[in-house]
Amino acid sequence: MPLTLVDFTRPRGLNARHLRIELDHKIPVAEGGATDEDNLYLACGWCNLTKSKLWSVYDAKAWAAGVVKHPDPKIGAITLPQPLWILRVIAARGRCEAAATCPARLDNSELFVAPFSVGGALTPTNLMVVCGRHDPWVSSRFIAPSFLPNRK
Numbered sequence: 001m002p003l004t005l006v007d008f009t010r011p012r013g014l015n016a017r018h019l020r021i022e023l024d025h026k027i028p029v030a031e032g033g034a035t036d037e038d039n040l041y042l043a044c045g046w047c048n049l050t051k052s053k054l055w056s057v058y059d060a061k062a063w064a065a066g067v068v069k070h071p072d073p074k075i076g077a078i079t080l081p082q083p084l085w086i087l088r089v090i091a092a093r094g095r096c097e098a099a100a101t102c103p104a105r106l107d108n109s110e111l112f113v114a115p116f117s118v119g120g121a122l123t124p125t126n127l128m129v130v131c132g133r134h135d136p137w138v139s140s141r142f143i144a145p146s147f148l149p150n151r152k
Contacts, residue, residue: 004144005142005143005144006142006143006145006148007112007141007142008068008070008080008141008142008143008147008148009080009081009086009112009113009122009141010083010086010087010112010113011046011083011145011148012044012046013046014145014148017045017046017049018044018045018046018049019044019045019046020044020045021042021043021044021045022042022043022044022045022048023040023041023042023043024040024041024042024043024047024048024051025039025040026039026040026041026055027039027055028052028053028054028055029053030053031053031055046083047087050083050084050087051084054084059084065080065081065082065083065149066079066080066148066149067079067080067149068080068143068147068148068149069147070140070143070147071140071143071144071147072140074140075137075140078121078122079121079122080122080149081122081123081124081127085124085127086113086127089113089124089127089129090106090111090112090113090129091106093129094106094111094129095111095129096109096111096129096130096131096133096134097128097129097130098128098130098131098134099134102131102133102134104131104133104134109131109132110131110132111129111130111131112129112130112131112132112135112137112141113127113128113129113130114127114128114130114135114136114137115127115128116128118136
């Protein structure tokens with residue numbers, strides 16, 4: 001069952017497939033990858049669908065995915081990066097960047113992105129990785145899917 005609220009920077013849960021665990025191909029079938037044990041790994045349905053026939057999250061092309069008219073007037077209209085850019089930044093940095101002493105890491109916490117400069121666009125250079133405790137958008141991160149562009 002789809003969720004009623006989703007993280008607007010990482011819209012997992014728009015459909016039931018997003019929340020399932022799936023087998024994904026390291027080398028995509030479209031590129032000649034085999035469906036065997038050496039070429040498979042577990043991924044959430046959202047990641048598998050978003051990655052599609054790309055080899056990895058690092059193969060994301062353009063960074064802009066569309067504009068969200070966020071219901072919180074402090075955020076307003078904001079250009080979102082492609083979901084793979086979000087995953088790429090979180091994977092590359094791997095820890096909460098809000099406080100040097102924060103123990104939140106990929107292996108022990110859920111991490112999100114937020115802007116370094118709150119009034120700035122969510123370009124790759126303005127993305128900061130944060131944990132739930134340091135998230136400046138903690139009260140407005142989750143919105144109704146109807147606000148999102150290109151829902152799938």
